[in-house]
Amino acid sequence: MTRMSLGRGLTYLALSLVSFISVFPFFWMIIGATNTSADVNLGKMSFGTALFDNIAHFFSLFDVPRVLLNTAGIAVAGTALTLLVCSLAGYAFEVFRTRYSERLFALFLLMLSIPFSALMIPLFIMISRAGLINTFAGVILPGIASIFIIFYFRQATKAFPHELRDAARIDGLKEWQIFLYVYMPVMRSTYAAATIIVFMANWNNYLWPLIVLQSNDNMVITLIVSSMRSGYNPQQGAIMVATIIATLPTVIIFFLLQRRFVEGMLGAVK
Amino acid sequence: MRLPNTEVTFLGAKAMAASRLSRGELINGWLFMAPAIVLVGIFLIFPILWSLWMSFQVGRGMNFTFGGFANIVRLTQDPVFQRALGNTILFFVVQVPIMLTLAALMAVALNDPSLRFRGLFRTAIFLPCVASLVAYSALFKSMFADAGLINNALLSLGLISEPIYWIRDPFWAKVLIITAITWRWTGYNMIFYLAALQNVDRSMYEAARIDGVPAWARFVYITIPMLKPVILFTSVTSTIGTLQLFDEVVNITEGGPADATLTLSLYIYNLTFRFMPNFGYAATVSYVIVVAVAILSLAQFYIARDRRKS
Numbered sequence: 129m130t131r132m133s134l135g136r137g138l139t140y141l142a143l144s145l146v147s148f149i150s151v152f153p154f155f156w157m158i159i160g161a162t163n164t165s166a167d168v169n170l171g172k173m174s175f176g177t178a179l180f181d182n183i184a185h186f187f188s189l190f191d192v193p194r195v196l197l198n199t200a201g202i203a204v205a206g207t208a209l210t211l212l213v214c215s216l217a218g219y220a221f222e223v224f225r226t227r228y229s230e231r232l233f234a235l236f237l238l239m240l241s242i243p244f245s246a247l248m249i250p251l252f253i254m255i256s257r258a259g260l261i262n263t264f265a266g267v268i269l270p271g272i273a274s275i276f277i278i279f280y281f282r283q284a285t286k287a288f289p290h291e292l293r294d295a296a297r298i299d300g301l302k303e304w305q306i307f308l309y310v311y312m313p314v315m316r317s318t319y320a321a322a323t324i325i326v327f328m329a330n331w332n333n334y335l336w337p338l339i340v341l342q343s344n345d346n347m348v349i350t351l352i353v354s355s356m357r358s359g360y361n362p363q364q365g366a367i368m369v370a371t372i373i374a375t376l377p378t379v380i381i382f383f384l385l386q387r388r389f390v391e392g393m394l395g396a397v398k
Numbered sequence: 399m400r401l402p403n404t405e406v407t408f409l410g411a412k413a414m415a416a417s418r419l420s421r422g423e424l425i426n427g428w429l430f431m432a433p434a435i436v437l438v439g440i441f442l443i444f445p446i447l448w449s450l451w452m453s454f455q456v457g458r459g460m461n462f463t464f465g466g467f468a469n470i471v472r473l474t475q476d477p478v479f480q481r482a483l484g485n486t487i488l489f490f491v492v493q494v495p496i497m498l499t500l501a502a503l504m505a506v507a508l509n510d511p512s513l514r515f516r517g518l519f520r521t522a523i524f525l526p527c528v529a530s531l532v533a534y535s536a537l538f539k540s541m542f543a544d545a546g547l548i549n550n551a552l553l554s555l556g557l558i559s560e561p562i563y564w565i566r567d568p569f570w571a572k573v574l575i576i577t578a579i580t581w582r583w584t585g586y587n588m589i590f591y592l593a594a595l596q597n598v599d600r601s602m603y604e605a606a607r608i609d610g611v612p613a614w615a616r617f618v619y620i621t622i623p624m625l626k627p628v629i630l631f632t633s634v635t636s637t638i639g640t641l642q643l644f645d646e647v648v649n650i651t652e653g654g655p656a657d658a659t660l661t662l663s664l665y666i667y668n669l670t671f672r673f674m675p676n677f678g679y680a681a682t683v684s685y686v687i688v689v690a691v692a693i694l695s696l697a698q699f700y701i702a703r704d705r706r707k708s
Binding site: 236 | 419422423424426427428430431433434435437438440441442443444445446448449452500503504507508510513518519521522523524525526528529530531532533534536537538539540541543545546547548549550551581584585589613638641642644645648649662663666667670671677680681684685687688691695
């Protein structure tokens with residue numbers, strides 16, 4: 129019996145330690161935002177009084193509202209387009225299967241894990257030839273059709289009841305009406321989970337915006353957080369403020385929609 | 399993410415051979431798929447083929463001439479490429495096993511229904527996945543500063559006698575990157591293990607426990623074999639992720655010191671946007687990643703299929 133509880137105690141200890149390590153950097157971020165740059169560099173682990181100075185400094189470096197608007201705009205537009213295009217395709221690949229669409233889908237799956245690094249150069253040349261460098265369209269367009277999200281919707285569509293479709297057709301609904309008025313409302317939890325993953329990916333995207341966006345007016349949050357690290361005297365306190373702002377939306381989404389969040393991550397693997 | 403069960407796809411295709419779709423349905427079906435097909439064609443299929451073509455071209459900027467295998471020969475003579483390749487391989491060979499072992503152990507501990515505060519632990523361990531890569535890189539960079547928090551903590555615990563130069567020392571910079579990635583992705587992988595463990599028949603554990611099988615043996619002989627497909631899945635996705643490592647090395651160490659944390663993706667970026675642009679050679683380096691990813695995906699597919707037959 130003592131052996132059991134010893135093991136149990138070690139389990140609690142280990143889990144507590146790992147939980148602490150997992151959560152600690154978030155505390156560090158909040159504490160850091162209240163300290164001066166020098167104190168952050170010295171690892172000061174108590175709240176300071178520099179929070180408002182740090183916020184003021186951050187807002188003086190960048191047009192923060194504009195950056196947030198840019199980031200949110202790109203993330204919302206990108207997410208909406210991805211969900212629309214990919215859910216239409218995922219639905220159609222499942223419901224309107226033909227020999228050819230099955231072959232096409234198999235080809236898509238082959239390309240599921242093509243690394244972005246291999247697309248980066250041609251995409252950059254294409255986007256600059258199209259005159260889309262430094263535009264939001266240039267950031268959004270290449271990411272709209274995601275094979276993973278198409279696959280995710282196709283898998284989910286397998287659970288969409290045939291009877292609903294049949295009933296809707298007997299009622300005289302056209303195919304697009306069935307999709308809009310029957311499929312979309314019925315599949316809202318699938319849409320919710322997909323929204324979370326796609327929105328997060330867009331909000332947190334770094335490499336592609338780094339390539340496409342080049343003027344100060346068009347920056348997104350990841351780019352300014354990254355740009356603050358360079359220079360002779362990086363303002364650590366202000367960096368912490370920026371990091372909080374960059375992390376906040378995804379943390380909020382996570383705590384509000386924890387279950388859907390995890391569902392979205394597990395995605396098609398179920 | 400995961401490759402689908404081809405058997406099902408083929409059966410599906412056979413059943414559909416004599417298409418029962420009406421003309422209207424056919425038209426609607428292709429119309430629904432059209433935007434995705436066009437976009438995948440333009441932004442995925444075309445670039446990946448163009449990139450392949452580019453990898454046989456030599457020259458600066460957009461002035462290409464056909465160079466045959468010149469770029470591949472250059473790979474073998476390029477110490478920076480070999481450095482980047484070596485670092486990338488080192489990162490996944492060391493980091494992926496550490497992370498997946500941790501993830502599996504956490505998942506097993508959390509899967510015990512009699513454990514208290516399970517939800518709390520799970521949420522805490524999962525939390526790092528919420529941080530954006532750039533944001534958490536900034537946090538790690540400041541925590542691991544020369545006179546920073548981690549060094550202070552290690553010094554005051556007496557674990558080290560002088561500060562470790564995490565960002566400036568080639569060896570410790572690698573350790574730092576590995577630590578950072580492990581922090582960010584362990585909880586993510588743990589979720590997959592937890593989901594898989596929930597499908598494992600609990601009575602088998604009970605029987606083993608009653609027979610006096612110790613906990614470690616239950617883990618090795620029951621849990622691990624049951625988790626095999628997920629272990630495979632997470633190792634392949636993690637390796638693919640590590641092959642594309644970029645955000646962290648840029649934002650924590652900038653690939654330094656002296657290229658000690660340079661990765662293939664960062665080298666491609668540098669070749670394209672930082673140095674005199676050499677698209678052909680950069681495309682060749684990117685195809686090294688494509689080939690590695692393809693081999694890994696095939697390996698996963700092959701092993702998963704074998705398992706299903708037996």
